[in-house]
Amino acid sequence: MDLLTNPPAAPAATGSRRSGAVEWAWALGLVVAWYVLAQSAIAHFIGVAPGREAWVRDLLAHVLIGVVLFAMARSVVRFAVAVGVLFSAFTLANALKLAILGGPVMPDDFVAAKNLFLLLEGWQLWGSVAMLALPLGALAWMFAWRSPRAWAALAMVVLAVMALVQRPEPASRWLDARFGDWVWNQRGNYEMRGLPLHLVQESARNLARRTQAPLEDEVDQALTLLGATQPSPFLEIAGGEAGRGGRNVHMIVLESFWDPAVLKAAGLSEDPLDPAFRKLWKAAGHARALSPVFGGYTANAEFEALCGFPVRTDAVFFEGRLRRDVPCLPRHLGEAGYRSFASHPNAAPFWNRINAYRRVGFDHYWSDRDFVLDDMNGEFLGDASLYRQVLERVGPVLDGAQPVFNYVLTYFGHLDYPLNSLRPPVIEAKSDNALVQAYANTVHYKSRELMAFLEELRKRDPDAVIVLFGDHLPSLGWNHGGYVESGLLAADRSQFDDEMFRTLVATPLVVIDGRRGPVKTGDLPIYALPALILDLLGDERDSMLRFAARADDALRVRPLPGVHFTLDDRSLTICRGGEPLPGCEASTDWVEAVALLKRDLFSGAQHALGAPERLRGLQTVELEVHEIEASAVTEEILPGNDNDV
Numbered sequence: 036m037d038l039l040t041n042p043p044a045a046p047a048a049t050g051s052r053r054s055g056a057v058e059w060a061w062a063l064g065l066v067v068a069w070y071v072l073a074q075s076a077i078a079h080f081i082g083v084a085p086g087r088e089a090w091v092r093d094l095l096a097h098v099l100i101g102v103v104l105f106a107m108a109r110s111v112v113r114f115a116v117a118v119g120v121l122f123s124a125f126t127l128a129n130a131l132k133l134a135i136l137g138g139p140v141m142p143d144d145f146v147a148a149k150n151l152f153l154l155l156e157g158w159q160l161w162g163s164v165a166m167l168a169l170p171l172g173a174l175a176w177m178f179a180w181r182s183p184r185a186w187a188a189l190a191m192v193v194l195a196v197m198a199l200v201q202r203p204e205p206a207s208r209w210l211d212a213r214f215g216d217w218v219w220n221q222r223g224n225y226e227m228r229g230l231p232l233h234l235v236q237e238s239a240r241n242l243a244r245r246t247q248a249p250l251e252d253e254v255d256q257a258l259t260l261l262g263a264t265q266p267s268p269f270l271e272i273a274g275g276e277a278g279r280g281g282r283n284v285h286m287i288v289l290e291s292f293w294d295p296a297v298l299k300a301a302g303l304s305e306d307p308l309d310p311a312f313r314k315l316w317k318a319a320g321h322a323r324a325l326s327p328v329f330g331g332y333t334a335n336a337e338f339e340a341l342c343g344f345p346v347r348t349d350a351v352f353f354e355g356r357l358r359r360d361v362p363c364l365p366r367h368l369g370e371a372g373y374r375s376f377a378s379h380p381n382a383a384p385f386w387n388r389i390n391a392y393r394r395v396g397f398d399h400y401w402s403d404r405d406f407v408l409d410d411m412n413g414e415f416l417g418d419a420s421l422y423r424q425v426l427e428r429v430g431p432v433l434d435g436a437q438p439v440f441n442y443v444l445t446y447f448g449h450l451d452y453p454l455n456s457l458r459p460p461v462i463e464a465k466s467d468n469a470l471v472q473a474y475a476n477t478v479h480y481k482s483r484e485l486m487a488f489l490e491e492l493r494k495r496d497p498d499a500v501i502v503l504f505g506d507h508l509p510s511l512g513w514n515h516g517g518y519v520e521s522g523l524l525a526a527d528r529s530q531f532d533d534e535m536f537r538t539l540v541a542t543p544l545v546v547i548d549g550r551r552g553p554v555k556t557g558d559l560p561i562y563a564l565p566a567l568i569l570d571l572l573g574d575e576r577d578s579m580l581r582f583a584a585r586a587d588d589a590l591r592v593r594p595l596p597g598v599h600f601t602l603d604d605r606s607l608t609i610c611r612g613g614e615p616l617p618g619c620e621a622s623t624d625w626v627e628a629v630a631l632l633k634r635d636l637f638s639g640a641q642h643a644l645g646a647p648e649r650l651r652g653l654q655t656v657e658l659e660v661h662e663i664e665a666s667a668v669t670e671e672i673l674p675g676n677d678n679d680v
Contacts, residue, residue: 045289093229218612248639292505302465366396506540
């Protein structure tokens with residue numbers, strides 16, 4: 036009777052387990068289906084995908100994430116929506132960065148993402164907001180807030196993150212040994228790992244790099260290796276004006292400024308560069324600035340030009356790595372009586388410039404809210420208006436009692452190269468790549484507005500030191516599109532020949548030494564410009580601006596993420612990280628020594644600032660000991676004369 040009134044519960048439990056298994060099968064099947072469709076679409080439309088050998092590994096990583104998320108999910112439907120939104124946002128963002136800038140999403144990009152909201156507008160802004168907000172909202176909507184299983188799964192994720200934070204170095208070593216690390220080719224890393232594994236592996240590496248600040252003896256050893264404690268003249272120095280602390284200095288950083296005439300396959304109808312600029316650039320020996328970046332991250336080129344140290348990471352140095360007040364060029368000149376002005380008609384906090392400019396020593400920073408936005412090309416103020424307004428502000432003090440450091444960072448010329456009605460297109464291109472023609476027309480106007488400004492500036496300030504250069508090459512389509520069709524770059528960094536590495540970062544450079552005219556500097560890394568400026572000013576004070584570069588260096592080193600190259604006269608040597616090559620040992624030691632000094636100066640105890648005096652003291656002691664020893668030897672060999680004949 037009991038069996039009839041109280042049947043066993045086993046069949047119900049079995050049915051429940053069967054139902055749960057079906058839900059898990061549906062959930063993970065949806066992940067697999069999404070993965071196949073998404074990767075196929077991205078590969079077809081954008082030309083980005085993990086390598087064939089990584090598809091299984093990458094799929095398994097996505098499935099594992101799916102397992103963890105489904106353990107937190109309220110239902111299969113909510114899980115499907117949340118995972119579709121989350122995975123799609125990450126995959127699309129990564130594909131776009133790879134196609135435009137040549138590298139995958141990196142951990143530091145999440146810190147810098149807020150800058151997108153300052154740069155974009157209209158549908159691009161709302162699209163970026165959606166890519167961030169929708170995944171977070173979908174995950175919150177999916178989460179089973181009353182389920183112990185969901186909280187247990189979340190706790191496991193939190194514990195895994197804490198373990199990685201506590202022990203990043205062994206985790207990084209294990210992941211590198213298991214899945215590899217292509218030091219100089221982050222796109223290659225993504226292609227052999229897939230996105231989730233790539234982000235975990237690079238996050239572990241980033242955490243492992245946050246080591247203790249360098250000690251004093253380590254700093255001294257690095258400085259001794261560099262031989263960077265004494266100034267070294269480059270040219271015959273033109274003295275300052277009588278009654279003033281020195282000549283004015285104007286530095287003009289030109290957004291995406293480059294010579295598109297070398298795009299032979301583009302079939303441009305005329306030379307985009309102003310003939311007057313061509314003549315000036317020829318007088319400067321067609322010198323080129325070697326930038327740390329391609330297609331974006333202007334702030335890293337700025338950091339080098341202002342502080343004299345190279346950047347070699349896929350992250351913006353102004354964001355989180357510039358933590359101390361430092362005697363960069365504005366502060367160094369300020370100690371000699373200069374007033375310094377920075378002008379950039381973008382949102383003031385973009386790339387943390389408010390704090391960064393203050394830390395490097397600028398007296399005044401004029402951003403978009405300080406300019407009349409009367410000549411807009413899309414969201415970018417035209418250079419002619421920017422130059423006019425800068426001269427209106429700085430012009431009255433050019434002949435004042437204090438010399439001036441006038442720093443101008445242009446904004447016109449930014450991707451996607453819009454023009455207003457005052458700048459109608461005048462150049463046609465045969466290329467199917469619309470960005471090539473748009474960029475050529477942008478350079479047409481940009482170079483002419485620059486030369487008009489230079490003419491006025493040199494007339495009003497003939498003795499000034501003027502430095503102008505492009506911050507980085509323009510982006511000309513997905514996967515280096517415009518460059519690939521002219522054979523200048525390959526679509527993938529793993530296919531670069533040696534010369535392509537230099538092409539990737541070389542922009543026009545002109546240095547004008549007052550009435551003496553253009554200086555033939557040759558190809559010069561941007562971080563070497565502050566030392567050159569000090570030499571042109573005759574400023575021989577001890578300065579960190581000469582630690583990494585001196586103007587008479589015969590060998591010039593251009594560090595880049597995971598790779599560096601050296602220039603010696605006309606020879607070029609590429610040194611890829613993780614691939615020991617003959618002739619790279621000395622430059623690799625140099626790169627590591629400079630990196631140590633940079634950590635000390637910009638986020639550490641700044642031992643390097645007192646090093647010149649400290650090292651000179653050590654040299655003096657060594658000299659005295661040497662003289663004493665030599666004197667004793669001399670006395671033994673040549674005993675005193677007692678006038679015996």
